[in-house]
Amino acid sequence: MPDRRNYLQTSATYTPDVIEDIQAKAELGRYRMRGFGALRERRWATFDDLTFLPCTLTRIPLEGYRERCVTKTVLGTRFARKPIEIEIPIMITGMSWGALSYNAKVALARGAARVGSSNTTGDGGMLAAERENSKTLIYEVLPSRYGINIHDMRVADAIELTIGQGAKPGTGGLLLGSKVSDVIAQQRDLPVGVDQRSPARHPDFLGPDDMIIKIEELREATDWQVPIFVKMGATRVFDDVKLAAKTGADVIVVDGMEGGTGASPEILQEHTGIPTLAAVCEARAALESLGLYGEVQLIIAGGIRNGVDAAKALALGADAVYIGTAAMIGLNCNKPLFVEDYHALGTEPYHCHHCHTGRCPVGITTQDPELMKRLDVDAGAERVANLLHAMALEIQILARACGKANVHDLEPEDMRALSLEASMICGIPLAGTNKVFGDGPGWKGHG
Amino acid sequence: MAEVSGGGKASREINAEIKRLIAQGETDILVRDPGARHNLGVAVLQPLRLTFDGSVGYYCAGLCDGPMVEIRGDTGWGVAESMLNGTIIVHGSAGNGAAAAIRGGAVVVHGDAAARAGVSMKGGLLLIAGNCGYMAGFMAQKGALIVCGDTGEAFADSMYETVCYVGGRIAELGNDAVVAELTAEDVAFLKSTFSRYFGGETSKSGRRIPRPHDFKKIVAGRKLWNFDKREWATWKEAL
Structure with a gap:
């Protein structure tokens, strides 16, 4: 019989984290807000639950370090006169000028351009320097319409009509007052210092029937030249993707629950949406069920960390991936620099999720001119370019090992599942068996 | 004043005619029988006088910058949405x-x-x-x-x-x-x-x-x- 006086008993229900959360809300009188994205342990199937099966005797590999392996990616071939062509299937997702500093936005644009990739505007309109530094720029049209400007839209290479995002589907964004500086307030037509809450619904359409007309309007406004993307947070992906395809989208973006955000109620980040792995499988099944797989391109986002995640997303059916948080980390997010400023926020390098405060120690998610100086645009652009290049190399090395001369030829058959859940979700045999468990919305034969 | 006949035409055709006339230097255009088509007169970016002689559908004169648009009828949803500048006159009623x-x-x-x-x-x-x-x-x-x-x-x-x-x-x-x-x-x-x-x-x-x-x-x-x-x-x- 243990002596209960000599060890701590901890409730599995009311853990220290839960107790702290309850007491914080009892003090605050509101839900808790923060940035970064879901923090909790991932007890669901992820890309880590899949492994590639490189060539042995049944397949012939390509030379891993040298043979040609195409990464060029074309998006928007369905209706647009000018589909976008990017050199690698890794793109920078929409992050607002406001959530991010001027330097961060320009560094992302310049870094992406350097490797022939794209970047995306965000909630708050286009920054002129963003266009100047981009090779391919995607202009987001969001429910808030902050900073919307037809002249900016017409110089973009694609339009992204955003319905929601993975970190908080069904809810608009937040930009707390510390980041609504003079210049950001002017850009968004808001009072300086307000805790800006973006709307969840578009102001001029509601459902998919109206969205058909909205997409046609965007095409008229851009002379039917550029692709129209539709971006959604991953919820009822199978049905949502079918609806988005039927509204006339050229490209569909599905953002899984691991996606990041500059600020959002914590419960939405932790408890809404479905994982990115499940999202890509449902999205592919949806397009296949319509006979539009390949005709409507698919971009997957949400917690894509490296070329391995990206390669697995491509193999499951994506044409390209978006990265956001990973790109910020490439810019030095959570790096042990200016450590005393992490401490001032009550956190440490590698643990910071305080984007919402505007006190980013490394100058990325801030509007403070002094903090912003800590991010050198040229050095940041170089790191972003290096990261994108490294990720592309990772995809290529996996593709070559699987015998593919084009990264877009990766397929589900190139992988095995490492967990029952992943097998069920992806429709891929569990390693050690030749059996697919379950009949979920995987990539085979879903009607 | 130049005229466009909307009768039986799709929005894209009507807008293409409007754009062609603008490119020719027309500054006053009348669209007869617009037929409640959607997206008419979208993204007009110059000081044009544009008149629709009847009702129009969704997003008429949306994303504009500068025109004077007169609608001699009702409009669907989102008339003039996201306009930067201009004057939009609706003689009848407007949708959501x-x-x-x-x-x-x-x-x-x-x-x-x-x-x-x-x-x-x-x-x-x-x-x-x-x-x-x-x-x-x-x-x-x-x-x-x-x-x-x-x-x-x-x-x-x-x-x-x-x-x-x-x-x-x-x-x-x-x-x-x-x-x-x-x-x-x-x-x-x-x-x-x-x-x-x-x-x-x-x-x-x-x-x-x-x-x-x-x-x-x-x-x-x-x-x-x-x-x-x-x-x-x-x-x-x-x-």
Whole structure:
């Protein structure tokens, strides 16, 4: 019989984290807000639950370090006169000028351009320097319409009509007052210092029937030249993707629950949406069920960390991936620099999720001119370019090992599942068996 | 004046003809029989006079910068949405989301406007001679919203700096909407606006315009501008 006086008993229900959360809300009188994205342990199937099966005797590999392996990616071939062509299937997702500093936005644009990739505007309109530094720029049209400007839209290479995002589907964004500086307030037509809450619904359409007309309007406004993307947070992906395809989208973006955000109620980040792995499988099944797989391109986002995640997303059916948080980390997010400023926020390098405060120690998610100086645009652009290049190399090395001369030829058959859940979700045999468990919305034969 | 016949044509064909005429230097275009087509006159970016001789569908004159557009009929949803500048005159009534997210210019509706008129407007003027539906002015940020008739429920909900004026009955104020004192400057603004766009005491649809000093002024109470635990009762409603 243990002596209960000599060890701590901890409730599995009311853990220290839960107790702290309850007491914080009892003090605050509101839900808790923060940035970064879901923090909790991932007890669901992820890309880590899949492994590639490189060539042995049944397949012939390509030379891993040298043979040609195409990464060029074309998006928007369905209706647009000018589909976008990017050199690698890794793109920078929409992050607002406001959530991010001027330097961060320009560094992302310049870094992406350097490797022939794209970047995306965000909630708050286009920054002129963003266009100047981009090779391919995607202009987001969001429910808030902050900073919307037809002249900016017409110089973009694609339009992204955003319905929601993975970190908080069904809810608009937040930009707390510390980041609504003079210049950001002017850009968004808001009072300086307000805790800006973006709307969840578009102001001029509601459902998919109206969205058909909205997409046609965007095409008229851009002379039917550029692709129209539709971006959604991953919820009822199978049905949502079918609806988005039927509204006339050229490209569909599905953002899984691991996606990041500059600020959002914590419960939405932790408890809404479905994982990115499940999202890509449902999205592919949806397009296949319509006979539009390949005709409507698919971009997957949400917690894509490296070329391995990206390669697995491509193999499951994506044409390209978006990265956001990973790109910020490439810019030095959570790096042990200016450590005393992490401490001032009550956190440490590698643990910071305080984007919402505007006190980013490394100058990325801030509007403070002094903090912003800590991010050198040229050095940041170089790191972003290096990261994108490294990720592309990772995809290529996996593709070559699987015998593919084009990264877009990766397929589900190139992988095995490492967990029952992943097998069920992806429709891929569990390693050690030749059996697919379950009949979920995987990539085979879903009607 | 150049003319385009809309009869039996798709929106894309009508717009292509309008663009072709603009490219030829036309500055005054009349579209006959627009047939309630959607997306007519979208993204016109020059000081053009464009008249639709009949009703139009969704998003007419959306994303414009500079034109003077006259619609001799009713409009569908989102007339003039996200306009930067220009003047849009609707002789009849407007569907949901009239002048949604406009950043400048003026939208004048001589009849009624449906739900969410002036939603997210970021500047400019929305003048409605008749009544409006629910949630007009929702999350409006700047500019002026004038409703000469009655409003629906949740009027002026969660606004920032837009100033609203109502000549009739307000069914219900939205979250954080408060009645403010009508000043002499407000009355002068209303008088000059009515003189400019109505030119008399009635609108083109025959609506009688109330006297400027009888209007009520509605602004944001600013309790939703920043998180504050002391305002928990308001937040509970708003969120």
